Amino acid sequence: MISLPALLAAFFAPLVVIAAGNLDRRWILCGLLGLLVIANIASALAPGMDWMLIARALVGFCMGGIWAVAGGLAARLVPAHAVGLATSIIFGGVAAASVLGVPLGALIGDFAGWRWAFGCMAIFSAGVLLIHLVAIPALPVHHSVTLRQFAEQFANRKLQAGLALTILLVAGHFMAFTFVRPLLLSVSGFDAQWIGALLFAYGVAGIIGNFLAGVIAARRTALTLVFISLGLLLAPLLFLTIGDSHMGGGIVLLAWGLAYGGVSVGLMTWMMKAAPHAVEVATALYVGVFNIGIFLGSWAGGQAVDRFGLATNLWLAAGLVTLALLLTFAIRSNGKKAQAICS
Template identity: 65%
Template sequence: MTRCLPVNPASPTRSSAQGDDAALHSERHGPPAAWTGVAAAGLATFCVVTTEMLPVGLLLPIADTLGVSVGSGGLLMFVPGILAALCAPLVVVGARGIDRRRILCGLLLLLAGANLASALAPSMPWLLAARVLVGGCIGGVWAVAGGLAGRLVPPASVGLATAVIFGGVAVASVLGVPLGALIGELAGWRSAFGAMAALSAAVLLFAAWALPPLPVAQSVSSRQLLGQLRNPALRRGLFITLFLVAGHFMAYTFVRPVLQSLAGFDQAWIGPLLFAYGVAGIAGNFLAGGAAARRLRATLMAIVLGLLATLSLLPWLGVLRPGAAGLLLLWGLSYGGVSVALQTWVMQAARDAVEAATSLFVGVFNLAIALGALAGGASVDAWGLPAALLIAAACMLAPLAAVGLRGDRP
């Protein structure tokens, strides 16, 4: 059991200034207005994470249209992931006193432009350039939105507001891919990016209307940010995040080739199968959300074991359509709880410095996405899909040990 770090009086997440902001906002605009601001932040995280996930369900048609290999298509996940990992802590440190509403709206405007550029990209280099912009938006929006709950609602409602905001991440992680695949199936992969450009613009207008002015007197300093790395429980949580998320995306980036090439499903089945995965993921998110608050270690252990079983069995049972469909549902159920369980770990490990710890968590999470997509692409091109799935399964052994060992836990 680790001790919490000393209270950081400048922490934007739990500062008295935030409590005053929330109280003033509620007094002027009422509780419904406060929760529309929370909804706007949740929709912003949904937009950026859905944009990040889109290439997973569209990988084969994108590769065919632009004339690149499936493994090279993994760069569409690597590029924004690595940029998001860099931008998340930089935005938190560099934002200083800039109004958080302006930052969030500016990033949503950039996201709409990046999605439009992706829809119009004539070649792979142009598409990768657009994904660079996406990466900056992901890190910035996720890090800024994650610290807004305490600025929008009274202290008693901060937990629920945080769950709503990060619920946008969870829902996008499990539904973004099937929605993109469905739109791509009906109207082409470029239409999927065009639809996300329109949605991002709509959320921008909603956020500009729903969010109050959110100035801050002081942002997190680089010293405070780096100081969180001395928190042993947080370090263990970041270690678990790195290997768990990297192993998942090493395989999940290529879930469409797994379903079509390995299991032999027709193209028409991909959208419904990925939607079923998304529904299972939503169920996993709600199950893990309730369980993690009571038994965090047991919840994470169940998640890791579910992913380990899925990735280990797919090369063998995945050649059969019923086996592949069943394992896909187990995959969705297991991964659906990852975001909420890991965020619970981070918030419990750094109760008095949530914004700083969350920015590190967002950075490591997206770094893991990038590394997983890159390693998966190299493995698929070198040894094929079954070998890549087994390597991804092996990545789950590290978080399994880290969760199971006694020591520094929240």
């Protein structure tokens, strides 16, 4: 239910941007939100697993399209000096959804049944659609996105580095975080009744991390990515060393949320700076690679846990994030060299 929408979002993000042509992006977003309402209603009413999978596939299509279009809108909605904060607000929604969606869905499901969890999502999506219709101005596009533009951006070295960093960070994170519940239960020794509250606290830390990273990344993007990578490396390593107690596990979880909260906005800021004249193309590629990272990380984590256990999986996840950290050092070093040459 998580991997399928993520994989489809990766596939559909570039296609939606190309198919949108010259259409006003406000109406593209509204259309996708309308489809999302329908997809969640279909999920709530699904008579069996076949219908449920079709409905979740439609969610994946909507996810990819909405994220690809909305991710780069900050520069079109606010003055240049406020783009960093606006991007943080947009991706604050991504951070909140990533970390609060599952516990809220589980809470609604426990109280009213799983169908109501999807029903509430349909109601929420309809509310967001209404807000868009009322508050978002016209967002005309004068030049449609083409396959040639995607090919050109694939040759963009800065964008290549950002996409490689995206898949390493996201896959490494989800490789470990997919199993955060069994980690908290079996390693830290928490009772099951505390998991929801712990994940909520993780979510709050993630939202704080999102805004901190957004403000700093607007000025020091490469340095922000270094610290995010370092935080995501320390999270699994600290879980292996001090995570075997309530206090240790709780502290590590909060630090983990703080670090991961900055991933979306930090990487998106890098993409916009790497391709300032092709933001929609860069965003679509970023969304695609990000969701491939979710799929690969969740899948690889499942394989590792089944074969080697939770602890080994944390070491493997840390190995992936180590590669990401080394890449951020290289990115920052190259940036300093470029500045020295220009000056």
